[in-house]
Amino acid sequence: MESGFLEIKDLKKSFGSGEARQEVLRGMDFTVRKGEFCVLLGPSGSGKSTLLNIIGGIDTPDSGYVSIKGDKLEEMNEKQLTLYRRKHLGYVFQMYNLIPNLNVKENIEVGAYLSDNPLDVEEVITTLGLQDHKYKYPNQLSGGQQQRVSIGRAVVKNPDILMCDEPTGALDYKTSKEILSLIEDCNRKYGSTVIMVTHNEAIKYMADHVIKLRDGVVRHNNVNDKKIPASELEW
């Protein structure tokens, strides 16, 4: 694994002003290596989604920086940030955020369209077990199936970083494990760096790198030497 692929340095972010001012990130430092499965763990309000948004280039820090392969996001203009997201990132959200008027295959093609080096759409559909549903609209699918499509849309880009924001937050236990297994497979099969935000403690056991956040700071930054497959997770 390449060291210092993603570097977060003294990141600070606050919302509101005056008495209502709330510091969400209070100086965060860590690095993520290429191909690593990194879990950002923390309770509600720990700043993990804000951190993910800043890493994803859809929010900006008050101070500090995020750099990917040495390029600092703070120095990029809007167009460069769009290109950054286009070329390097794949997103998986808790609420799937699929485009309602596109069918399964087309939602995955949304990702493929953006990439210079996309994976084969049909192959991704097969990998995700969506062959029988590829012409259905999102509202014709269950939550688990929708999340599979969301993962498909993210991985088909063959992104450098797969950003997962509480991907199992809206799913039941069984489906959650299936989804985690899929993300694990993608990490292994396609070599994408995975940054997953979750409050589920059990998920840390499948990660290479676990960063625990609380009150806007990193409390623990550990490498997990004894990672276990997602299918064996229990909670």
Place this chain on the structure above:
Amino acid sequence: MKNPLIKRVPRELKSDWHKYLVIIVFMVLMIGVISGMYVGHDGMLESVYSNRKELNLEDGCFELQKKASPELLEGLAAGEKADVRQYFIDKGITEADEKAAEAIEEKLVEEVTNAIKENVRAMCAGYGITDEETIREQTEAAMADSFETALKEAKNSEEFRKAEAEVYKEVHDKVTEEVDKEWDKIVDRYDLDDEYTPVKTLIYEHFYREEPEKAGDHEGNVRIFRSDSMIDMACFNEGRAPETTHEIAIDRMHASNVGLKIGDTITVGGREYEIVGLLSYVNYLTLHEHNTDLMFDAFGFDVAMMTPEAFEELTSRLHYSYAFRYLDAPSDRVKKADYSAAFLKTLITQALVNDNAIDDYLPEYLRQASNFAVTDIEGDSVGTAILCYILIGVIAFIFAITISNTIDKEASVIGTLRASGYSKGELIVHYMSMPLIVTIIGAVIGNILGYTAFRNVAVNLYYESYSLPKFHPVWSSTALVKTTIIPLVLMFFINLFVIVKKLQASPLKFLRHDLSKSKRTKARRLPSWAFMRRFRLRIFFQNMPNYVVLVFGVIFIMLMMCFAFGLPDSLDHYAEKAPSMMFADRQYMLMDCRDDDGNLLETSEKTAERFSAATLLYPKKESSFRTGMGSGGDESVTVYGISKDSSYVKMEKETRDGQILISSAFKKKFGLAEGDTVRLKAEYENKSYTFTVAGTVDYDGGIAAFMDSDSFNRTFEKESDEFSGFFSRNEIGDIDEQYIATVITAEDITKVTTQLNHSMGGIINVFKYVLIVLAAALIYLLAKIIIEKNEKSISMVKILGFMNKEIGSLYIIPTAVVVVLFSIAGFVAGYFLMLWVFKAFMMQMDGYFAFFMKPSSMVLSVVYLLIGYAFVSVLDLIRIRHIPLDVALKDVE
């Protein structure tokens, strides 16, 4: 406690103020315009109607060849059909009696002379005189002495009286026999066997003169009436009636058109008069010189008032025009038609038996000059109201779509409220409140503007076009109903329908965002096109309801565009073609082809060519009460008799008796073809002529038919050398003016277009720009809905890395395709609809005028709409750029 949801309404208004501002401005303009039109139109009509009574508007008028005798006027007033049979018998007997009296006298003189001669000869023989010279002398002496006495005695003899009575009886019987023999023909010709109830009338002298009018560069024709006339009186918009022989009052509209005002001097019939009043005659609300004119002509034609003394000083021909009023006013239009038909029969028979002839007859209900403006004002407001209701309907659908999207967005909230006990009715009331509040705001502001600014716009617009009396504002309850109630009802029902349908789902379904009806159906498969193209197609399918409303709006606006571009184009086209619509630069119509001494009128002008003309009627078959003898409802057809080898009218073939060539306008207006049979009726007689169409003459200037001049004279029972006038390239100077009835020049043909351009030109340009704004506003509102509906998707694809221009192309191109395609389709529909509308309109009018659009206008009408759309697209791009990335993340936070 009040429903707390109501607090959302002002907040929603505030948060989406620009959308509601567009809608409210749209509504205010629409409602303000209708309100202004109704208030203006109601007030104007009220003024017109009250003037009809106050200024004693006629029920009809007629013109006679000479002044009517007291007997004729008496007969007309009584409304009785004259005894035509007795007239012909009396006329025959008078003529026959004269001849019989002459013959009897001659015979008696001969017999008395012979008797005296024989007596003298017998006496001479008694005295043995045989000398013939002596006998002759004696005879002469006896003749001198006793002829008169003998003649007197003979006349007094019983025998003579008996014989004379027998002769007269025989002659009278013969005359009656002759009249009876011809009676069927006479009955048929004058419709005498048609019984009718006599219509009593009051007859008014309403003589006028026509004189040339000059003021500066302006030259025209003025029809002058006396100031002491008790019928068809005038309302003074400005100034007063003339009081001296040097004063004149002229039509306000005409004065305004040619730039005359009170105090100016004009030359009428070679004399100068000072304008002291600007008036509006109750029977000349539009300046139609002739009732058959396609359009009034407030430039070249004027009506005026002079004192009786000044009127008598004029030298032009006196028109023996009479107006009448029914003693018992007819209640409706059908009754008016019946009364008019009855009066016309009276007029025909009475004129005949009183040795007069009818030059013109026109019942008031068919009089363009007094009805055109009224019908147009009524039509304007109805037309405008319909257009506005269509637009308000479109706005109601836009609201319905917006609310439908809001309900989708707020599904979980609605589910929660329903689960908590809120009734469906309470939610319906909540979602209905916004469109109704906006409509009420629009109606209130619109009506305020309608009663103030827009009313004046409407009234000024009418004053620009017509010679209307002074305007008296009145409270218009129609305006209130049509501008407030109808829009509210439209808004209420359209939204109610959509909202009730949308809120049908159960609370659980709302909570689960399970509102789509198509959930169980399979997704639509698309061909394997490029991904972006399929994406756009999906957006198109997703927004079908919006596009349906958009298509409806675009087509509607294109129809209006076709009108806005087509009308001036048609006018220009007509004006350009006007010179080719003239047979000759000058067309002289003569009063008679012979001078006072009975000699045929001749001219030394080399380019002059004789022609004959007659006016007949072609039935339009449009409505029952506008057809028939003298109704004025049929199409006037000028039938020309053209010389062989005419250098003015190119006849493609010679016509035999019973054949005609028709003008291209005649052919187009009534869809006639070669070989068709055309039946043309005489104007004031029940006489008709049947012709076969043998071909066409390329002439769009009027409804006309052509035949060989010899054939014309035979057909119309004219003498072989008779004719009606001259076509000429140059002015004819050697025919006395008293024999010339009219001279037609190119200006007479183009006066229609000049007038229409003046009345509508400015408004049409404003209308074009209003349409662009309207199109832009409509597309803005619908495109906004599409983007708002997809805000989350747009935010999501932004997060995924789509560029703004890519997103723009996704969400703008489908709308662009719809707008472009349907603006072209709308144009085609609009173009053909206008062709049809123009033709239908022309069927109601005399003459012909085809709809025409220049190719550049065709392109521009589409381009104008696209300019409006381009402006909206820029706004859409800005809107897309401003959609924040966190919209997609909101559910996660």
